[in-house]
Amino acid sequence: MNASDTQQRHELKVDLVAVVTAVIDGDPRALTIRRGSALPAGPFELGHRSLQAGLRDWVEQQTGHPLGYIEQLYTFADRDRIAEEHARRAISISYLGLTRDEWSASQPPRDWQSWYSYFPWEDHRAGVPSIIGDAILPHLKRWTEEVGGTAREERRQRIAIAFGIDERPWNEELVLQRYELLYEAALVEEALRGRGEERTPPVPGRPMIADHRRILATGIARLRTKIKYRPVVFELMPPVFTLLQLQRAVEALAGRLVHKQNFRRLIEQQELVEETGETTFETGGRPAKLFRFRPAVLMERTAAGTKLSVPRA
Numbered sequence: 001m002n003a004s005d006t007q008q009r010h011e012l013k014v015d016l017v018a019v020v021t022a023v024i025d026g027d028p029r030a031l032t033i034r035r036g037s038a039l040p041a042g043p044f045e046l047g048h049r050s051l052q053a054g055l056r057d058w059v060e061q062q063t064g065h066p067l068g069y070i071e072q073l074y075t076f077a078d079r080d081r082i083a084e085e086h087a088r089r090a091i092s093i094s095y096l097g098l099t100r101d102e103w104s105a106s107q108p109p110r111d112w113q114s115w116y117s118y119f120p121w122e123d124h125r126a127g128v129p130s131i132i133g134d135a136i137l138p139h140l141k142r143w144t145e146e147v148g149g150t151a152r153e154e155r156r157q158r159i160a161i162a163f164g165i166d167e168r169p170w171n172e173e174l175v176l177q178r179y180e181l182l183y184e185a186a187l188v189e190e191a192l193r194g195r196g197e198e199r200t201p202p203v204p205g206r207p208m209i210a211d212h213r214r215i216l217a218t219g220i221a222r223l224r225t226k227i228k229y230r231p232v233v234f235e236l237m238p239p240v241f242t243l244l245q246l247q248r249a250v251e252a253l254a255g256r257l258v259h260k261q262n263f264r265r266l267i268e269q270q271e272l273v274e275e276t277g278e279t280t281f282e283t284g285g286r287p288a289k290l291f292r293f294r295p296a297v298l299m300e301r302t303a304a305g306t307k308l309s310v311p312r313a
Contacts, residue, residue: 013090016055017041017212019073019219020065020097022112023236023249029112030216031099033062036113038209039216044093055095063110069235070097074218076211092211096219098235115220116255118206118213121163122175122220124256131204132163136182139202143185172254175221179214188213224254231272234293240276242288243267271296 018040020031033040040059048054056067073094101112116123121131137159144155162178164170182203183191189207192199207213226232233249247263267273274294279287 014044015041015090015092016044016051016058017092017094017215018055018059018067018070018097019094019216020059020063020067020099021115021219021223021236022099022101023252024101024112026248026252028115028220028252029101030115030118030219031059031063031065031097032111032113034209036111036117036206036208037212039212041092041212051093052095059097064108065099065101065110067097068099069232070095072096073222074215076215092215094215094218096222098223098232100236100238113206115216118208118216119175119179119220120205121178121203122172122255124170124172125251128170135203136187137163137165139187140181140185143187170256172256173221173225175224176214176217179217183214190214227253231270231293234272237293240278240290240292242280243273243291244288246273246291 018031020040022029022031031040032038040062042054042058042062044051044054048057051072052070055070059065059067073096076092076094101110121129121136123129140155140159140163144152144159147155158177158181160166160168161171162174162181179188182188186192186195187201187203188205189201190211190213192201193207201207205213208216223232227250233246233253236249236253237246243264246267247258247260250263251257272293273291276290276292278290280290281287
């Protein structure tokens with residue numbers, strides 16, 4: 001082995017990856033590149049002042065969208081996370097960004113893709129998606145029966161918890177666990193790619209390069225958890241909005257409907273919003289009051305106890 005081979009073996013690449021989310025026309029979307037096959041990303045370079053500065057640079061270069069609120073999400077460093085045979089080992093430091101798509105005609109269009117085109121089993125706003133009963137559970141059952149003993153029971157338990165069966169409730173926060181189960185059972189394209197198989201994956205859903213879909217799942221899970229104890233949803237809302245628009249945004253993110261009266265009661269109890277004194281006819285019915293987030297909420301966004309719960313419908 002020559003010196004260059006040894007150097008390549010020990011090279012370690014650090015990538016910065018952004019899960020940037022907006023709610024557009026009532027749909028939660030991720031900012032993507034490469035026709036929806038990748039998240040904005042780029043290497044951390046010596047010229048970058050910090051990790052966050054590097055991430056902001058890459059996102060703006062690749063999408064033209066300046067980032068506002070971001071927080072570190074997770075560091076991915078598993079040895080087998082990238083399937084390419086000769087790929088250098090890479091560490092990906094991911095960030096979650098929340099924004100509004102303030103696009104104008106003078107700018108190039110941005111590639112916003114629905115969360116649910118990648119994870120069609122995650123949107124329960126219209127009930128349990130048929131893909132779960134028609135495709136996912138039958139394949140997972142066969143995968144479970146491939147092993148015996150305690151391994152079989154362990155798989156059954158994981159499936160029941162992840163997909164809310166056998167009298168277990170659906171937990172919208174388990175986005176990553178569900179995707180990783182499908183990956184482990186070789187039901188998604190990324191898993192087949194890693195095995196060198198060329199066939200149609202049994203479970204529909206748009207694939208992404210490397211492990212970007214796994215990173216996206218991690219970001220969705222973080223946000224679904226976070227909206228229950230921090231008012232981060234205001235980062236996704238316009239300056240003024242109706243309570244119905246706020247409710248629909250929360251439902252879009254959670255992937256399930258909420259109880260209207262309970263939701264509004266929680267908003268009032270938490271004192272998250274205040275009336276602007278104006279109304280709008282855009283709801284299609286009688287005039288709806290317009291609200292904005294209270295200045296105290298914007299100033300104290302990390303205050304303990306400030307939350308926006310997701311009451312069940």
